Amino acid sequence: xxxxxxxxxxxxxxxxxxxxxxxxxxxxxxxxxxxxxxxxxxxxxxxxxxxxxxxxxxxxxxxxxxxxxxxxxxxxxxxxxxxxxxxxxxxxxxxxxxxxxxxxxxxxxxxxxxxxxxxxxxxxxxxxxxxxxxxxxxxxxxxxxxxxxxxxxxxxxxxxxxxxxxxxxxxxxxxxxxxxxxxxxxxxxxxxxxxxxxxxxxxxxxxxxxxxxxxxxxxxxxxxxxxxxxxxxxxxxxxxxxxxxxxxxxxxxxxxxxxxxxxxxxxxxxxxxxxxxxxxxxxxxxxxxxxxxxxxxxxxxxxxxxxxxxxxxxxxxxxxxxxxxxxxxxxxxxxxxxxxxxxxxxxxxxxxxxxxxxxxxxxxxxxxxxxxxxxxxxxxxxxxxxxxxxxxxxxxxxxxxxxxxxxxxxxxxxxxxxxxxxxxxxxxxxxxxxxxxxxxxxxxxxxxxxxx
Ligand code: ATP
Ligand code: MG
Numbered sequence: 102x103x104x105x106x107x108x109x110x111x112x113x114x115x116x117x118x119x120x121x122x123x124x125x126x127x128x129x130x131x132x133x134x135x136x137x138x139x140x141x142x143x144x145x146x147x148x149x150x151x152x153x154x155x156x157x158x159x160x161x162x163x164x165x166x167x168x169x170x171x172x173x174x175x176x177x178x179x180x181x182x183x184x185x186x187x188x189x190x191x192x193x194x195x196x197x198x199x200x201x202x203x204x205x206x207x208x209x210x211x212x213x214x215x216x217x218x219x220x221x222x223x224x225x226x227x228x229x230x231x232x233x234x235x236x237x238x239x240x241x242x243x244x245x246x247x248x249x250x251x252x253x254x255x256x257x258x259x260x261x262x263x264x265x266x267x268x269x270x271x272x273x274x275x276x277x278x279x280x281x282x283x284x285x286x287x288x289x290x291x292x293x294x295x296x297x298x299x300x301x302x303x304x305x306x307x308x309x310x311x312x313x314x315x316x317x318x319x320x321x322x323x324x325x326x327x328x329x330x331x332x333x334x335x336x337x338x339x340x341x342x343x344x345x346x347x348x349x350x351x352x353x354x355x356x357x358x359x360x361x362x363x364x365x366x367x368x369x370x371x372x373x374x375x376x377x378x379x380x381x382x383x384x385x386x387x388x389x390x391x392x393x394x395x396x397x398x399x400x401x402x403x404x405x406x407x408x409x410x411x412x413x414x415x416x417x418x419x420x421x422x423x424x425x426x427x428x429x430x431x432x433x434x435x436x437x438x439x440x441x442x443x444x445x446x447x448x449x450x451x452x453x454x455x456x457x458x459x460x461x462x463x464x465x466x467x468x469x470x471x472x473x474x475x476x477x478x479x480x481x482x483x484x485x486x487x488x489x490x491x492x493x494x495x496x497x498x499x500x501x502x503x504x505x506x507x508x509x510x511x512x513x514x515x516x517x518x519x520x521x522x523x524x525x526x527x528x529x530x531x532x533x534x535x536x537x538x539x540x541x542x543x544x545x546x547x548x549x550x551x552x553x
Contacts, residue, residue, distance in 0.1 A: 129252075132281060134272040139164075141272075143172045147213035148181035151196070151220060152269035158195055160187040161251065163266035169274065170262045173284050174316065183220045184254060184266060192220050207246050224257040225249025240300035241337060251275065259298070259305050260312065260324075261290045289318040295327040303334035304346055306368060311350050314358040328366045335371040340455035343372060347454050351412050354401040357394035372454055375446060379419030386419025388504035396500060410463035411493060413456050415500065420446045421468055435472075443468060463490070470494030471501070475511055479533045482518065495519075 141149060144164060155162035162185045168178035185192065189201050192209040199211040199220070208221040225247050229236030233246030245257070251266060258264040261280040268275060278292055289312055291298050291305065299305055306328055313320045335343065350359045363369040370377035380387040393415035400407050421442050428438035447461045456464075467490065473481055474494060485491055495515055502508040518529055 127277065129255075129275045129277040130279075130281070132274040132276065137173065137274050137281070138175070139169060139172045139267050139272075139274060143178070144168070145178075145181055145213075145216060145218075147211070147216045147218050148183065149269075150213070151183055151211050151218050154195055155183070155185050155187055155192075155220075156269050158187070160185050160191070162187075162269050163251070163275070164269070165266050166258075166263050169265040169267050170280075170284060170316075173265070173281070180216075181218050183218060184223055184251070185220060186223055186248075186250060187220075188222050188248060192222070205242070205244055222248050223250055223254035225253035226256060236301075239334070239337070240297065241303070241334070242301045252277070256292060258292060259302075259308055261292055262312075262316075262318075264292060287316070287318045288321055289313050289316070289324060290321045291324040295323050296331070299327050299331040300334065303331055304338055304342065306331065306335070306366075307346050307350060307363075310359055310362050310366065310368065311346075311353065314350075314355040314362060315353050325366070328368060332366070332368050332371050335368070336453075340451065340453055343453065344455045344457070347372060348409055351394065352397065352401070352407060352409060354398055356397050356412070357391065360390060360394045373416055373450065374453065375420035375449060376416045379423050383419045383422065385501070385505045386422070389415050389418055389501055389506075392500040392503050393497075396496070408460075408463060408493065409456075410460040410467065411497065413460055414464035414467045414497065417446050417450060417464070418468070418501075420450075439469065439472070463493070466490045467494050467497050471498060474498050474515060475508065477511075477514070477533055479530045482530055482533065486518070 144152075148164060148168070152162045152164060162183060164181060165184040166182035168181045171178040187195070189207050189209055192211075193199050193201055196209070196211045198213065199209045201207060201209055206221070208219055211218045211220055224245055226249075227234040227236075227245075227247040229242075231247050233244060233248075235243040237243055255264050255266075255277045261278040261283045263280070264276075264278050265280045266275040267273075274281065279290075283290055289309060291309065309320055309324055312318065350356065350363070353359070360369070363372070364377075364380075376386070376390070393412055397407050397412055424442035424445050425438050428441055429435070433441065443465050447456075447465070450456065451461070470485070470488075470490060471494065473485060475498075477485070485494075488494075498508060498515065499512050502512040514529070518526060521529065
């Protein structure tokens, strides 16, 4: 059963008037220490230090967001976010090990060794005209630095399950939006009117998919329905932010599920338009993304390292092939066609999702190795085996075979070559013929189809 059908299955009757039409002054439900499972035992030392120091300095301090949600779900929090009424400069003055970051959303990072605690000042609603605020004509929040109190901040958060505040003062949980109940029923609900909230920040659609996949939650109808209408707004988001979000989506250990629902909701095409276009004419390219997500999830589950270049190489493989074929059809020689196709596909992609060069370089190498792996020569095979990128390129070849490309024999040959001893390897290599000296076709400038 597809993930999306799964998402819809249990949803429908999950609307809570308190969150679809918030009455801002309503009293919160307070869960006292005895009524919930969040214990300081599960909170990192760094986060506790920040909470206590803020509190001792006379500020309010709450653990909020993913950490509270994850502890209630008996999951290990990924990181710790703190909300306070201290202003960014006050936070910076309290912690020598802190720095202020972000323009759109200013907050403090407090560092303890490798751990970074995010400390954000309570936000208040605004119409874009106040100091520190800015909203564009479409309703997107460009700057969100108007400060308020907890009862203002709660409505600025994205999902009910992310809007629970653990009070370091009395260890209670403050819940204005029915988040604890939603956690119990495993449902993901956006706070407020989806149209408004997605226009304010379209990345919330990606976050909805990410959390539903990671937590195995149902998404309520209203939260999902707006995707069709607002997916296009992702175009307006900074490509660097979309890269960060893509990394989180595909490298959280639930990449396959996330990808499937991104695809089914149509959001994937807004992030990777070239790739999405190849899925239908070339089902292998779709299968390759599935296989690479499955592979990455498995590696993460086994505590193995993953290089993000691999996933991006897989996502763009179909687009690379399509571009390459059209250049070959235009009489460009293979070497040049490969290089141009890789350049074209990457440069078009990074305008949408800014994959950093250190990853696109590796993706290119993985691609470049594919033709070499598929046509091994005696001289080349030895060299390839020793190359630092061999492993990734070989894994990529295996996944292509698994995705249905007719490569099982050659993939098996490379597997055998690595498994055998020196003599065996010598015998295998001896069976490879040396390529006859090729008459390389002279490179020609491509004739663009449109120019014909
Ligand atoms: P993760 O486990 O991925 O860290 P998280 O819920 O903690 O999940 P963060 O990105 O760390 O997510 O953000 C911390 C909190 O800040 C969220 O729980 C949410 O309350 C709020 N938040 C983050 N991004 C947004 C957003 N785009 N719109 C509204 N609220 C947001
Ligand atoms: Mg977090």
